Amino acid sequence: MSIATSRIQPCLWFDDNLEEAARFYTSIFPNSSIGHLARYTEAGPGAPGTVLAGEFTLDGVTFRGINGGPGLVFTDAISFSVTCRDQSEVDYYWDSLVDGGQESVCGWLKDRFGLSWQIVPTRLYELVSDPDPRRARAATEAMFKMRRIVIADIEAAVDAVPA
Known part of the structure; x- marks a missing residue:
């Protein structure tokens, strides 16, 4: 053991x-x-x-x-978060874990066993924490429209905020 x-x-x-x-x-x-x-x-x-x-x-x-058998099932109240360095890691963990499962929103998915995972790039944390509240809001709003997090799309939303 x-x-x-x-x-x-x-x-x-x-x-x-x-x-x-x-x-x-x-x-x-x-x-x-x-x-x-x-x-x-x-x-x-x-x-x-x-x-x-x-x-x-x-x-x-x-x-x-x-x-333990079918008596209890996983719920979204508990999930595991996978922090990723870049989009290729996001794509790898997303594709691997969602295989046989189902996509959710904002980087969340359920795997084939019903366990919830969050696949989150470190860049997302940086963008939603931007010191400019307008840029942080743009990043958050872009994330809310996604299933799998796409870093380039969130960066584009943040870059579209006028200086």
Whole structure:
């Protein structure tokens, strides 16, 4: 079993597809791996060999998961934010995570397991925090019209604000 690097870790409830989810996520993020997966034995309530719980690491962050069944589902109240250096990273994480899922607005998406993600370029933070409130508002309004964040389009909206 892996040793946690932090006392606090996200723990995710899956509908009996934890192993599939761990393989999906670790295929997307660098510095990722699947840790220990506890499997049912003949004495457990699940089919022998199926996963009960486990750990996986995504880009250095360890997650715990449990195959709890359909009793609980993910909601938008919890999401994971991926900070991206540039548009190519935004596109990579967006395309990878939304595959089999659905797009939302303002850089949000739900993956195929129903988990919400925010794919956010650092440039967006800079633009919506511009010291000129008109430019910051233009960036925010442009973002509100998007699904996937397109940095060039937000920069164009900010640049269109008269000096």
